Amino acid sequence: MARIAPLASSNLRPYGPALERLRTVGLRPTRQRLALAKLLFDGADRHITAEILHGEALRARVRVSLATVYNTLHQFTDAGLLREIVVDSERSYFDTNNSNHHHLFDEGARRLHDIPETDVRLDSLPPLPEGMEVSRVDVIVRIRKA
Amino acid sequence: MARIAPLASSNLRPYGPALERLRTVGLRPTRQRLALAKLLFDGADRHITAEILHGEALRARVRVSLATVYNTLHQFTDAGLLREIVVDSERSYFDTNNSNHHHLFDEGARRLHDIPETDVRLDSLPPLPEGMEVSRVDVIVRIRKA
DNA sequence: GTGTTTGCAAAGTGTTTGCAATTTA
DNA sequence: TAAATTGCAAACACTTTGCAAACAC
Numbered sequence: 540m541a542r543i544a545p546l547a548s549s550n551l552r553p554y555g556p557a558l559e560r561l562r563t564v565g566l567r568p569t570r571q572r573l574a575l576a577k578l579l580f581d582g583a584d585r586h587i588t589a590e591i592l593h594g595e596a597l598r599a600r601v602r603v604s605l606a607t608v609y610n611t612l613h614q615f616t617d618a619g620l621l622r623e624i625v626v627d628s629e630r631s632y633f634d635t636n637n638s639n640h641h642h643l644f645d646e647g648a649r650r651l652h653d654i655p656e657t658d659v660r661l662d663s664l665p666p667l668p669e670g671m672e673v674s675r676v677d678v679i680v681r682i683r684k685a
Numbered sequence: 686m687a688r689i690a691p692l693a694s695s696n697l698r699p700y701g702p703a704l705e706r707l708r709t710v711g712l713r714p715t716r717q718r719l720a721l722a723k724l725l726f727d728g729a730d731r732h733i734t735a736e737i738l739h740g741e742a743l744r745a746r747v748r749v750s751l752a753t754v755y756n757t758l759h760q761f762t763d764a765g766l767l768r769e770i771v772v773d774s775e776r777s778y779f780d781t782n783n784s785n786h787h788h789l790f791d792e793g794a795r796r797l798h799d800i801p802e803t804d805v806r807l808d809s810l811p812p813l814p815e816g817m818e819v820s821r822v823d824v825i826v827r828i829r830k831a
Numbered sequence: 832g833t834g835t836t837t838g839c840a841a842a843g844t845g846t847t848t849g850c851a852a853t854t855t856a
Numbered sequence: 857t858a859a860a861t862t863g864c865a866a867a868c869a870c871t872t873t874g875c876a877a878a879c880a881c
Contacts, residue, residue: 569837626771628845643810660807661806674792736845751863
C-alpha cells in the first residue's frame with residue numbers, strides 16, 4: 540500500500556500556528572480544520588461569516604462542506620479560539636480576536652471593525668439578579684452613511 | 686345587512702394610547718394592529734419576540750397570524766414605535782422603550798432588561814470612515830448563572 | 832483497528848412573501 | 857369603491873443533524 544504524504548505538508552510550516560492551536564485545544568488536526576485555522580489565524584484579526592470562510596476555503600482549493608465550516612466555527616468558538624459577535628440577525632459573525640475589545644458595525648456594508656476596549660468605560664452596572672455573573676460586555680457602535 | 690359594532694370598542698378607551706400611537710405614525714388602526722399595540726404599549730416597557738407576542742394575542746382572543754405579527758413589529762419599528770435589539774442569533778427582540786438606554790441579557794433565560802444610559806460612558810470613538818455617522822450605540826451586558 | 836470527523840442531503844428554525852379574500856376609509 | 861391589510865401556505869436564508877464513508881491516531 541502506497542505511503543501517503545503527511546497531511547497538507549506543503550502548505551504548512553511544521554508545527555505552525557494553526558497546528559499548534561488545534562493541538563492546544565485538543566481538536567484533531569484534520570485537513571479541513573487545519574485549512575480553516577490557517578485562513579482564520581494566519582494574518583491579521585478577522586471578522587468572518589461561515590459563508591465567506593467557506594468561499595475562501597473553496598478558492599484556496601480546500602474541499603470542505605459548508606456544514607463542516609459551521610461545525611468547525613462552533614468547535615473553535617467552544618474551544619476559545621473564536622468569539623461569536625451578534626450584530627446582525629441575518630447571519631453569525633466570528634471574530635478571531637478574542638481579547639477584550641468592542642466593535643464598530645457598518646450597517647450598510649455589514650462589516651465589523653474592532654474598537655480597543657479602552658475607548659469605552661462602564662461606570663456601573665445595575666444589580667444583577669441573585670446568583671448571576673457577567674459573562675461578557677459587548678459594545679456595538681453601529682454606523683451608516685451620513 | 687346587520688350593523689357591526691365599532692372596532693374592538695369594548696376593549697379600548699376611546700382614543701386610548703394604542704389608537705393615538707397608530708394615528709400619530711400614520712398606520713391604519715386595524716383590529717390586529719390595535720390589539721398588538723395594546724399588548725405592547727399598555728403597561729411597562731417590554732422586550733418581546735414575535736412568537737411571544739403572537740402567543741399573547743391568541744390568549745387574549747385576538748385572531749392574528751404570526752406573519753401579521755412579524756409584519757406589524759417591523760411596521761412599528763420603521764415607524765419608530767419599537768426598537769429592534771440584536772442580542773441572540775436565534776430570534777429577534779423588540780423593545781417598546783425607544784429612548785436611549787442599554788441592555789442586560791440573561792443568556793440562560795434569554796431575557797432582556799434595561800440599563801439606564803447613564804450607567805455607561807463612552808470616552809471616545811475610533812475615527813469613522815469618511816462620510817459615516819453613528820446610527821446607534823448598543824451596550825449589551827451578557828449575564829449567566831454564576 | 833477504533834473512535835473521530837466529514838460530506839451530503841435532509842430537516843429545522845425563524846422570518847418573509849405572493850396572492851386572494853377581507854377590511855378600512 | 858379604492859386602497860390598504862390580512863391570513864395562509866409556500867418560499868426563504870441560515871443553520872443543524874443523521875448517518876454512511878473517510879480519516880486520524
